Amino acid sequence: MQKMQFSLFVFLACWISSNATAAEETPSGKRPNVLFILADDQSPFDLKLYNPVSKLDTPTLDRLASEGMVIDGAYHMGSWSGAVCTPSRHMIMSGRTVWHIPDRKPNSKSNPNIGNADRVPPDLADYTMAAVFNRAGYDTMRTCKAGNSYDAANKKFTVLHQSVKRGATDETGSAWHAERVLDYLADRERTHDEDPFLIYFGFSHPHDPRNGKEGLLEKYGAVNHTDKNSLPPANANQPELPINYLPEHPFHHGHPKLRDEVAVSGVWEKRDERTIRNELGREFACSENIDIQIARVLEKLDAMGELDNTYIFYTADHGMAIGRHGLQGKQNLYQHTWRVPLIVKGPGIPAGRRATGNTYLLDVLPTLCDLTGVEAPETSEGTSFRSVLEGQTDSIRDVLFGVYCGGTKPGMRCVKQGDWKLIKYDVLDGQVRQTQLFNLAQNPHEFLIQHPSPHPNLADDPKYAERLEQMEALLLSEMKRLDDPYRLWDQPKD
Numbered sequence: 001m002q003k004m005q006f007s008l009f010v011f012l013a014c015w016i017s018s019n020a021t022a023a024e025e026t027p028s029g030k031r032p033n034v035l036f037i038l039a040d041d042q043s044p045f046d047l048k049l050y051n052p053v054s055k056l057d058t059p060t061l062d063r064l065a066s067e068g069m070v071i072d073g074a075y076h077m078g079s080w081s082g083a084v085c086t087p088s089r090h091m092i093m094s095g096r097t098v099w100h101i102p103d104r105k106p107n108s109k110s111n112p113n114i115g116n117a118d119r120v121p122p123d124l125a126d127y128t129m130a131a132v133f134n135r136a137g138y139d140t141m142r143t144c145k146a147g148n149s150y151d152a153a154n155k156k157f158t159v160l161h162q163s164v165k166r167g168a169t170d171e172t173g174s175a176w177h178a179e180r181v182l183d184y185l186a187d188r189e190r191t192h193d194e195d196p197f198l199i200y201f202g203f204s205h206p207h208d209p210r211n212g213k214e215g216l217l218e219k220y221g222a223v224n225h226t227d228k229n230s231l232p233p234a235n236a237n238q239p240e241l242p243i244n245y246l247p248e249h250p251f252h253h254g255h256p257k258l259r260d261e262v263a264v265s266g267v268w269e270k271r272d273e274r275t276i277r278n279e280l281g282r283e284f285a286c287s288e289n290i291d292i293q294i295a296r297v298l299e300k301l302d303a304m305g306e307l308d309n310t311y312i313f314y315t316a317d318h319g320m321a322i323g324r325h326g327l328q329g330k331q332n333l334y335q336h337t338w339r340v341p342l343i344v345k346g347p348g349i350p351a352g353r354r355a356t357g358n359t360y361l362l363d364v365l366p367t368l369c370d371l372t373g374v375e376a377p378e379t380s381e382g383t384s385f386r387s388v389l390e391g392q393t394d395s396i397r398d399v400l401f402g403v404y405c406g407g408t409k410p411g412m413r414c415v416k417q418g419d420w421k422l423i424k425y426d427v428l429d430g431q432v433r434q435t436q437l438f439n440l441a442q443n444p445h446e447f448l449i450q451h452p453s454p455h456p457n458l459a460d461d462p463k464y465a466e467r468l469e470q471m472e473a474l475l476l477s478e479m480k481r482l483d484d485p486y487r488l489w490d491q492p493k494d
């Protein structure tokens with residue numbers, strides 16, 4: 001009964017709104033297009049736009065940024081699965097929060113709220129990105145990796161190409177995804193298709209195995225290392241170790257046998273300088289290739305006269321450690337991994353600006369709707385950040401929440417407000433119970449006591465007892481607000 005009422009409500013809401021709203025027109029008199037570009041596993045700190053000392057060259061992203069806006073505070077809300085990609089992409093597609101989304105496997109209980117129709121609507125796929133834009137008269141097309149995403153939502157794209165392309169050649173790597181977009185655009189030209197389009201341009205890189213292309217690999221001093229029993233060669237052209245590199249994390253991350261931390265080809269359990277610098281070189285080779293592929297698509301849009309009438313979003317499904325804090329994967333809540341890059345360009349967005357934003361990836365769908373005059377679905381819980389993009393405000397929220405609990409439960413949680421950030425770990429059946437308090441203005445790289453520039457944990461300093469108490473209360477209130485089904489060791493049971 002609940003389910004029927006909910007579906008009827010959503011149907012009526014969408015029917016009323018689709019009949020009440022005319023999609024917005026740009027100065028050209030045409031409805032704007034959308035090009036949503038998604039990298040798979042990329043820390044914002046890989047990019048010069050977020051970390052000026054990085055060696056990675058991304059001239060296309062730099063140009064997008066100079067013509068549009070860079071969001072400094074863009075986050076993904078987290079994961080209840082080791083495959084962090086999966087919930088991240090469910091949030092992107094649906095605009096729903098982390099405890100209100102399904103898993104890709106029908107019988108999964110990774111999110112314990114699955115099965116509760118009020119929290120995880122059974123017909124949610126009908127209100128996801130492509131479904132919403134199809135109903136608004138857009139042509140929708142998606143190319144991306146296959147797997148670890150929102151299958152039921154992906155199927156809603158009218159044109160769909162899915163293949164894991166993590167190889168070192170054009171046919172097996174990122175160029176393949178660009179070719180799908182270029183083919184699609186060429187088809188539109190041939191058939192004189194004038195409908196607005198939404199293109200979801202996803203890459204399978206720089207996700208491991210980071211098999212970079214010849215030429216780019218050499219530029220970053222890296223080799224596609226495959227021998228577990230040897231170290232890759234040292235090379236002065238490799239990226240330096242990350243500033244918050246550690247040879248190991250001071251305590252267990254709480255997910256035993258986690259693939260990303262122990263089994264990634266080229267790294268395995270090694271955290272030595274040669275391995276990490278080589279792996280960063282591979283990551284950068286893959287990321288520069290993505291930049292080159294984006295340039296090809298932008299050039300085509302320009303030639304078609306569509307570039308200035310297209311909202312371009314560039315982001316990643318989550319960040320990545322690769323040696324930072326002694327970690328290798330995406331299953332942690334430090335800034336390098338919790339944050340994502342976010343660059344947006346399009347009609348009405350002033351050029352060359354930055355903003356804090358405080359956006360989640362789940363805000364992308366309502367923002368796209370807002371920018372294009374398409375009514376956001378009632379199921380979306382995100383907030384449009386159009387006001388940030390158009391320069392009216394610097395950020396859309398004050399408090400940010402993150403979770404990782406794909407390993408032992410209840411897992412890790414974090415909350416951020418202003419410069420203050422709390423991370424808590426309750427893993428390995430009580431063997432690891434840790435609280436970290438950071439002031440990110442004073443310690444932006446989240447240095448720990450183990451780093452060469454040691455920073456004491458502010459959670460242990462009585463001077464910050466009041467701040468700690470306040471952040472603990474904030475975390476609990478966010479957990480309750482978002483229907484987090486777990487509680488940590490020192491939180492009251494409901």
Ligand SMILES: [Ca+2]
Binds near residue numbers: 207
């Ligand atoms: Ca990913």
Ligand SMILES: [Ca+2]
Binds near residue numbers: 139193194195
């Ligand atoms: Ca069409």
